[in-house]
Amino acid sequence: MASRRPDVAGAPAAAVAAAGALSAADWRDWLALLKPRVMSLAVFSAACGLLAAPVSLHPLLAAVAILAIAVGAGAAGAFNQWIEADTDSRMRRTAARPLAAGRLPADEALAFAVILAVGAVTTLALATNLVAAALLAAGIVYYALVYTVWLKPRTPQNIVIGGAAGAFPPVIGWAAATGDVTLMPVLLFLVIFLWTPPHFWALALFVAPDYAKAGIPMLPVTHGTAETRRQIWAYALALVAVSVAPWPLGLAGAVYGLTAAGLGAVFLLLAWRVRRSTITEPRAMAEEKALFRYSILYLFLLFGALVADARWLP
Template sequence: MTATSASTLPLPADWRDFLALTKPRVMSLVIFTGLCGMLAAPTGVDPVIGFVAILCIAVGAGGAAALNQWWEADLDAKMKRTANRPLPAGRMERSAARDFGIALSVGSVIVMGLGVGWLAAAILAISIVYYAVVYTIWLKPRTPQNIVIGGGAGAFPPMIGWIAATGDVTLMPVLLFAIIFFWTPPHFWALALFVETDYAAAGVPMMPVVAGHKSTRRQILIYAVLLLPIAVAPFLLELTGWIYGLSALLLGAIFLFLSIKVATFRTAANDMDMAAEKRLFAFSVIYLFALFGALVADRLILGVHA
């Protein structure tokens, strides 16, 4: 079936449609950063408790993603990038997506509280509400700063992983939160630059649509500049060792270089090509995986305790 409005009589959904609601590719990054936050903590964690914590982080993120798609079904139908999702493609009832998202969200918080701890469960609940309500319903349709403020939703997993292992919040998980928070705008705006027509067609006030490409590129560079010292801060504060410190410096330098390429004045022909933006977007994903991987390697090899 071709993309239609979400009101079209749906076909029977199968398990792949429900899986698609959880945004598996995004979930993989959530799981990875949550696991890294747990493994980087100064205390060990029981394997069963650790598994339950990561499972709840994944299920909670999937529930929030399902609620996001339930609310935005009509918008998704207007964008080529999202038109084949289960709801706009007419493969599922909107109420089924809503109920699925609520079940995953509530279930993950309850299991996290009972199996791991209520502090971790509370932060997980905040992250779900932040994404499904604050970002999706309130910020995204109203302000071009949506992804800046809403970036906090994706920054919680390493903090939750840390809390699952230690039971408390210290400076290190706050810094891990800040890294993802400042990483999100250049990562997402790089994508928004080369899918701007989708957002414009759907009436979503993303930065390139509202402020234009020049302003968006400039702000990408600003956040890349801010990200570098924040990412290096755990090493400068002696919370990590040289493996993480060197990795953060090198990865940050590459990220900054690619952001400068994006921010540099471009001709109309080059602007249509969007090669620099696509390179930055692709590297930004590698950046986060590599940086958090270095954090765990640093902890396991050097044994530095935050």
């Protein structure tokens, strides 16, 4: 079938409608829809789960598995932005996102998310096994529906619950290699689950006015800065305990254990400074900003040490 070039003057209504359906968004908007920064964390933790597993996957299949997990995480991010476009447009931090800013039509974004999600789960099932594919599907559904639609707008514990969605990738990586979920991937799940609240609440403390404006019940908005600081400290304690646990349990070696202990000590020090702080002016919250920045480095170094311990050290 040959496509007909529409006339300049008096273009057919169908062609004009087609022009409207073709958004002006470019590749950067489509990429932003996938939340590449969140995706990079998912890719990293999934790769670590896969590499730390006691079974080696064929390198080609391992690369496909990581790609599928990355696309699945991106699809979850796209669903999240599609659902939250209205809320995002009211917050300074998120107002420039392609859907919130109106550069991308909502129906195109939804179709994109559905295609990516189905494609990623199918590809992971074909390349590895059904356990990993089912976990990826569960992770996407959990993030898009349980977290974004149901709990995030309703409870100040939204970050805790949302942390579970971000904790799926290392378990999926492990399952992709082994076809099974044992104690070690559960501990990796718990590490990210317990890391998420201090990480995001440190951020939420210095952007609290933005969340309040958007009507999102983040903990600093609903329970104040003092309660948020107390909970950051409590989660930091639990995080460090769980992160070191694989060593005494015999699931990881001394290199991992000592690295986890050292990194955890710094995390506790920064969390304690946040706990002691009484600053309420967001721009003056240096301790919170320091904890937020360090928490990202912490997770990358911790998982890096896990892989090094499992694969390359005696």
